[in-house]
Amino acid sequence: MSALAEGMGRVFGREVPGLLALLALTVVAFGLTSPQFLSVANFDSIGFQLPDLGLLSLAMLAPIIAGGINLAIIATANLSGLTLAWILNMNGGPQAGVLAFIVGVAAALAVGGASGAAMGVTIAYFGAHPILASLAMMIFLKGLGEFLTRGGDISGFPAFLGELGHGVILGVPVTMLVFTAAAIVWHVLLSRTRHGFSVAMIGSNPRASEYSGIHVRRSLTLVYALSGVMCALAGILMLTEFNSVRVGHGEALLLVTVLACFLGGVDPFGGFGRVAPVFVSLLILQTLSSGLNLLGANQHLSTAVWGLFLIAVMVLRSGTPALRALFESIRR
């Protein structure tokens, strides 16, 4: 058992076994208190709610590992969604064909990537602080979206988009499959490629990376560009799920994505962080939310519990020496 945990820790990060135990604990606790919790319908609803938050958390994860942050993820996702909506509407709205959708998706991904790249250039080449640069980018992109839509929402899309947003393949929601695939790609990119290595090194120590021959500025720009592409994917999924696009949609998720990353043991100073523990943290957050929902609480209580949960985990994890010793002795 402990060998299994160790092996999992080596491949996916040492936070994973502990988080999985926490997830199991949550599932059991809610399973005992609420009879509907262990039903198929409930796991279905988790599967439908998770992907948006999940993709956005992935988009948040990479910049944090690089020692930065991307506060513009929601704005980028919204603007990319708008791009797709615009191209669909140009091609007949509800009558738009698959080709228009493919072109629209490509354009949306390009817009997301370009927004991210612009932010990356501001951070890497102009030396702006990531919090500030992404904050300004958020205000700008949100403003651009408001300017283009006049604050309204765009809807009226072809019916086959609903198949994507609400469809199921072999019992698994399509959006969940997209998110899982994206998570695997992200995992490989960040832990198995040269770029992923550069990102972690830059997050640990930018100057040492520079002296070791890593092209710091180019790598940083690329991280933010890829983060933008991931946001675009989230924006596209959101469009297919809600069948409409509006600036400001999903804004409440911004800080939750940061929360999911930190819960997954990502180092806030950069350099360390993996996809798998963040994936498990997302499952925990969504499970907490669904469980509380079944017990009759609303989304606001879930938000509060998420926050308190993060505080509890951080207190246990990085707490005072006495608490830390206690925590270590439990883990042994």
Add this chain to the structure above:
Amino acid sequence: MRDYLRTHEGEVRLFVVLAALTLFLGFASPIFLSAGNLASLLNNNAVNVIWAVGLLVVLIAGGIDISFAVGASVAQYLTALALHAVGGGNWIVGLLFAGVFGITIGCVNAALIAGFRIISIVATIATFNALFGLLMFTTSGKSIYDLPDWWTDRVAVASLGAGGALTLPVAGMVAAMAATWFLISRTTTGRQIYAFGDNPEGARRAGVATVKIQFIAYGWLGLMGGVGGLMQVNLAQEVVPNALIGRELDVLAAVVLGGARLGGGRGSVFGCFLGVLLVAVLQNGLNLLGVSPYAFKMLIGLTILAAISFSNFDLGALLTGGARRRGDVGIS
């Protein structure tokens, strides 16, 4: 004077930009320099300035706080309930309540950050979610309109001319600025806050009580949050639990625009004031020039992006292609 120019380059630059903008708007729009317009500019931005100088102290101490606007909402709501319970009260009682609630919330943040060594951005994102969720859950999002008369009555404290009355929030702003200036520039504690923000370990070895400093910094922001919340009710005439959410990022952008450094050790009250004012004047100017309101956010975002790019931009280094001294790319 020459010393000031040398040590406060950011503030001077910002002042020149603001002066040029004011001059331009003065010529371009006859209304801009009217007493009524200037007074409403100050009245409507007084609360942001109060929060900005509070946040400034935390930034100087090397921290960051995302939760202060939510904290202000909680303090505002509790103050309204407490005043109802004591049967009305007056400004002194109101300030006392709002101040105590605000300081308490600030101290919770400080306890997490200094006591449990949780990184400030993680801790305050957690408290943001916890406080916001609990506030919305316990109040069911209900607004309070039945407020004591003294709280909602307009009080003119000074006049800029015909139709240009400055109201009580402006007096609060001036008091907050003066108190913060006194704290950070004229007391030993203030010097210790700068020292701690610039080099925590160095300050600790020099005998600075680091835990106390952090409690003072976050407590001060809590106090300013509470006072700002109290003043905001005087403007808005109502207590809406989610009205202040989102303001934290605008204020943060303005404070950093005003020369405070994320990472600690730098920043001034005057710079803060200029940062808030620049965003406000820009928005006001765009409005007067007849630009579509939907374009405001976009242009403001663009301005902040340009400002942060050029304030860090070193033209010489780019031309020679040499490795230039980079700013810290991490979050603190």
